[in-house]
Amino acid sequence: MHGIMADTFEKKINGYYIDPLIFTHKFVNACDVCICSGECCYYGVYTDKLEHEKIMGMKDRIKKSMDDSQTTDDSLWFEEPQEDEDFDSGIAVGTELYNGKCVFLDKQGFCTLQKVAMEDKEFKWKYKPLYCILFPLIIINGAISIDDDHLDRMHYCNKIENQNSTIYDCCLGELEYLLGKDGMVELKEYRAEYFSKLNSKKGISEPVK
Numbered sequence: 043m044h045g046i047m048a049d050t051f052e053k054k055i056n057g058y059y060i061d062p063l064i065f066t067h068k069f070v071n072a073c074d075v076c077i078c079s080g081e082c083c084y085y086g087v088y089t090d091k092l093e094h095e096k097i098m099g100m101k102d103r104i105k106k107s108m109d110d111s112q113t114t115d116d117s118l119w120f121e122e123p124q125e126d127e128d129f130d131s132g133i134a135v136g137t138e139l140y141n142g143k144c145v146f147l148d149k150q151g152f153c154t155l156q157k158v159a160m161e162d163k164e165f166k167w168k169y170k171p172l173y174c175i176l177f178p179l180i181i182i183n184g185a186i187s188i189d190d191d192h193l194d195r196m197h198y199c200n201k202i203e204n205q206n207s208t209i210y211d212c213c214l215g216e217l218e219y220l221l222g223k224d225g226m227v228e229l230k231e232y233r234a235e236y237f238s239k240l241n242s243k244k245g246i247s248e249p250v251k
């Protein structure tokens with residue numbers, strides 16, 4: 043991650059500063075776990091204590107959707123809680139790894155927490171930790187930015203030959219989740235303004251679409 047301070051950025055929407063790098067940073071057109079096997083989930087994730095409690099509150103349901111590459115022993119699912127001011131509750135609880143991947147990742151590369159929500163016709167991200175929803179985006183020091191540290195480990199979506207889009211275009215749903223519909227209108231305006239300024243600096247008269 044950049045060693046960024048939120049007030050480095052000029053635009054704030056729905057309480058979040060916006061790092062304009064999200065508009066230009068190259069990325070794949072869409073996630074495809076058939077290609078990447080969900081490798082961003084090989085390292086586990088820190089959940090907020092409240093997210094952890096929500097997950098443990100439905101552990102029996104989650105177990106029903108796990109496969110034989112996962113463990114149904116829920117005592118193996120999470121690390122010990124630790125104080126962490128980056129989380130709303132002030133306490134972070136990391137997911138454990140099992141078979142070289144987050145305990146909730148199945149052998150097809152799908153997150154069981156998302157799978158359960160979809161099987162039960164709930165909102166797909168109802169049980170998914172915020173940091174998992176957002177990646178490759180991240181909220182750092184109050185700004186929506188890019189999780190460079192984690193992205194650098196990826197062999198598919200971080201390879202230039204596969205990057206035919208931008209993080210912004212790939213993550214419109216994730217951005218709307220954070221900013222809401224009105225916030226997205228504001229974000230689009232800010233993006234147009236940002237490119238227009240960039241182009242005028244370069245002496246290009248036509249704005250980028």
Ligand code: SF4
Nearest residue numbers: 073074078081082199
């Ligand atoms: S972020 Fe990268 S590694 Fe994770 S699912 Fe998408 S393409 Fe795969």
Ligand code: SF4
Nearest residue numbers: 083144146147153174
């Ligand atoms: S909780 Fe789900 S999305 Fe998050 S790292 Fe684990 S498998 Fe991946």
